[in-house]
Amino acid sequence: RRAPLTVVYEDDALAVLYKPPHLLCHPDRTGDDSLVEAFQDYLAQKGGYDPQAEASFSPALCNRLDRGTEGLVIGAKSYPALRDMNELIRRDLVRKEYLAITLGAPPQGRHTAWLRHSEAGNKVTVRAAPAEGYKEIITDVSVERTTGPFALCRIGLVTGRTHQIRAHLAFLGAPVLGDVKYGSRKWNERTGFKTQALCAVSLTFGAIPAGSSLFGLCGRTIELQQPRLLSRFAALEALPH
Template sequence: MKEIIIGANEADKRLDAFLKSYLKEASGGFIYKMLRKKNITLNGKKAEGTEKLKSGDSIKIFFADETLDKFRGRDNNAVSNAAEDDKKAFKTIGNLPIIYEDENILLVNKPAGILTQKADRKDISLNEWLIGYLLSTGEITSESLETYRPSVCNRLDRNTSGLVICAKSLAGARKMTQLIKTREVDKYYRTIVSGRLTDRVSLKGYLYKDEARNKVYIKDQDPGDDRYSYIETEYEPVSYIKDEDLTLLEVKLVTGKPHQIRAHLSSIGHPIIGDAKYDGRKVPGLNYQLLHSYRLVFPKDLEPPFEMIAGKEFTAELPELFEKIVK
């Protein structure tokens, strides 16, 4: 027999929807049959499947272990190994600066060189670090990962550093995804570009990504090609480094497309230093684009349980190398 205690991440789901997700190899007809025969119960009673789950509810599944594993489509060793991999990722990457944390979200300052999400099965990314961190604090367990896996909500390139929004709960994931999609979270970056820029400017254009080359191309006018997406990037000069003919910029990412800031600035003749892919100037000791997700500003009208971040601004300290180049 398997008992599942419903937590906040499963609450408000229909029982049948939860069971179809949990027993992913079982048909809907089989699940309803098991409910009718009381081989699956809710709070010790027969259930129809249409019930809305509440935190603390008890679901009992009266299957043999082998049968349960078959309908879950899982390998116990694989599940255990995944949790161990998450713990190993946390130890490998180590402690990262956490800028803010509550029961639903976590904001972390990601160093350059770390993937936000896996590109390959063997990769270690911030996603695995997050789960390993939460396992280490006891906020989640290997068993809770069977029904919900915390994850990052916004992606940064491997060598772009700075603020990443992570969802610890399903509620956090849904809310942050919504805010990012509707552009209600203002995202600001710091970078250094070649040449002198003196005015605050809003750049508009159209971007196409060549997946095979992992490179994007930008046109000023709509090319009438469905492969191109509209983009908008705002920038404001912070300071000018006269001796090196470099400008420190704060960039607001209005739309969020791959390599958008890097390619957009390069397209106007002011590439980011160190960014070889987009014609950036070589700088001793720097072998990647100097781009840092510096500041996040949340909207003011957030309701519980997100009132603690309503209208708040969070910043991530610049990396040491960035500070050194600025000075």
């Protein structure tokens, strides 16, 4: 049986879904459950989608999160919604913000670097200057609270590249706690964090063109209430430092 789907926001065109850590966005070779399948099941049960219908549109996700990252994912119920949301994302009219727990407090402000993704090991490399094969990344960082060696940070994605937040924060000297690829194994083991402490907590829609099927979202912010990450940070605050 699939895990129950948590719907944070829903209208006729789309739904904003909560993806817990460890759940895949899309099926892969593991055969594990995925968010898109849970979304399709949910709509089928409501009568909003018939998977047996000839040439019907399959409800789809408009953005994705790494397996270990939790938070908000946009699901489109129709082809026009998918097309128009993908266009809004492409035109940077959807601002995504995350909460992260980092080891060390990163420098605050807007940071630019260059990132290259390697299929081998599915890892990225970040460097300070442009180079062949590297793409520009821009990340906004503000530190909300600190306790001992840890910081609770709000991260704004200006560009959205593979592993951008995790790799950029590590490059800035403050890796995400629990991150097994770019983080500190010693501190991950010491704190018991087995997956990256990273959560997509808000989506803000900018000046959507009047002709878009999603015009009603113009200027709206959809937020995840009581993200689990806050209680995880409170538990760190309770530790003796």
